[in-house]
Amino acid sequence: MTQAAPAAAGALDGLVVLDLTRMLAGPYATMMLADQGARVVKIEPPGGDLTRRTGPHLPGALTIAEGGFGGYFASINRNKQSLALDLKQPAGKAALLRMVRGADVLVENYRCGVMERLGLGYEALIAENPRLVYAAMRGFGDPRSGRSPYADWPAYDPVAQAMGGIMGITGPVPAGAPTKIGPGVGDLVPATFLAFGIASACWRAQRTGRGQFVDVSMVDAVLAICERLVYQYSASHESPGPEGNGHPLLCPFGLFPAKDGHVSLGVPNDRFWVPLVQRMGRPELASDPRYASNEARMAHRAEVEALVGEWTARHTKAELSSLLGAEIPFGPVFDAQDIFEDAHFRARGMLVETEQPGAARALTVAGTPVHMSDTPGGVHRRAPLTGEHSDAVLQGFGFAPAEIAALRADHVIH
Structure with missing residues (x-):
């Protein structure tokens, strides 16, 4: 402290x-x-x-x-x-x-x-x-x-x-x-x-x-x-609803299960998709036309989130930190005890x-x-x-x- x-x-x-x-x-x-x-x-x-x-x-x-x-x-x-x-x-x-x-x-x-x-x-x-x-x-x-x-x-x-x-x-x-x-x-x-x-x-x-x-x-x-909901409604005249743990415009982006809790990871642009699927042991997904672009991944959102979630669920938060921490936007979900024990804080x-x-x-x-x-x-x-x-x-x-x-x-x- x-x-x-x-x-x-x-x-x-x-x-x-x-x-x-x-x-x-x-x-x-x-x-x-x-x-x-x-x-x-x-x-x-x-x-x-x-x-x-x-x-x-x-x-x-x-x-x-x-x-x-x-x-x-x-x-x-x-x-x-x-x-x-x-x-x-x-x-x-x-x-x-x-x-x-x-x-x-x-x-x-x-x-x-x-x-x-x-x-x-x-x-x-x-x-x-x-x-x-x-x-x-x-x-x-x-x-x-x-x-x-x-x-x-x-x-x-x-x-x-x-x-x-x-x-x-x-x-x-x-x-x-x-x-x-x-x-x-x-x-x-x-x-x-x-x-x-x-x-x-x-x-x-x-x-x-x-x-x-x-x-x-x-x-x-x-x-x-909440500036996003203002321009979204202005453009579409549709009121945005709950977004869950994902993002309305990006995929994959949000919370995913781990063996011992949850992690947050995101692919804010296509260049982060490549290292993610490589770490997942699925490099072929980088060129798959269903997943190669954010637009394609959004169109197949449920499939993408299931693929990523099935992989993250096989690893602990610590293991995922080692695999992803320096490669894509990533962070384990911390509780107060985690925060008190983590070197960053x-x-x-x-x-x-x-x-x-x-x-x-x-x-x-x-x-x-x-x-x-x-x-x-x-x-x-x-x-x-x-x-x-x-x-x-x-x-x-x-x-x-x-x-x-x-x-x-x-x-x-x-």
Whole structure:
């Protein structure tokens, strides 16, 4: 495993982000910024983000009442500072406005109208700091960019997956019930788009001194990665259905059985068909007119998949890795134990051990896949305890000790 590295200057070093997000999508976006060196201040309500309660919890870890957190929170809130601030109190709102003047970015994922009712909407904050990048993520977007008929609906990952189109093309063939993607892509894909939008807006703000409103709809983001179904329907006026474990345009391409599980292999063009059939011991298939081109293989898809599947089923995943790994696009289907034991993820720093306060052992979280030669990002600090940095954060924004003491006495900070 890779140990959390000491803090180093990342590509976003010096960028100050106020993070008012909750659940998965928003915190994942700000985590991406923090992983690349941004100073991300997680502004939590009294008692902390509710996701602190979500497990699993390592034995002995600090309780929620003690400011602790479970694995869910640990994974997506690493590298951040925590300020516990009550925005429902006038003094809390005033403190946030003061912080906005010294920030580069504010990110929130409340439902439409919540920030406006608090007096903290985009127009109010941009008046305080014209160079502020204000980023919002909502299920169906913000009305400022086009009012959806569903603008007031709450949304979570399965809703975005359902309405964004990805469920409709996922599942077994022949078509059965729609299938949800395992990880929360309805949260994580929008989060990635939001981080990209924030970085783009910050680049412009750096050159012009003008901030702007960045708006990502969870449903829109899922549709964006389902771009194939859009042009397919536009061209044919037929709605694509579930694709199973294959590909609608390429063959063979997908999952195939092994003695001890499954493997993924693909022939994205004809030149990969030749080494595959050679490894299969069937070199004559390379020139067989039924299989020699992708178009021919698509026309005889069931036969091709049966031929390949019968061969792969006679070998273990390790044997197939040796036979195919360097020749055609190939990979064994891994479970979590396989991932922890595979050398690739250790070499790439994708399994990082982080402290979970109170626990006797470290918690492993997924590292960042973005590597930079001069400004390496990564996991360099565990997730914060609730309000762990309240005093330090406020001092950094110019609050005097007496002001901080007064805020604490009035239960505005915790």
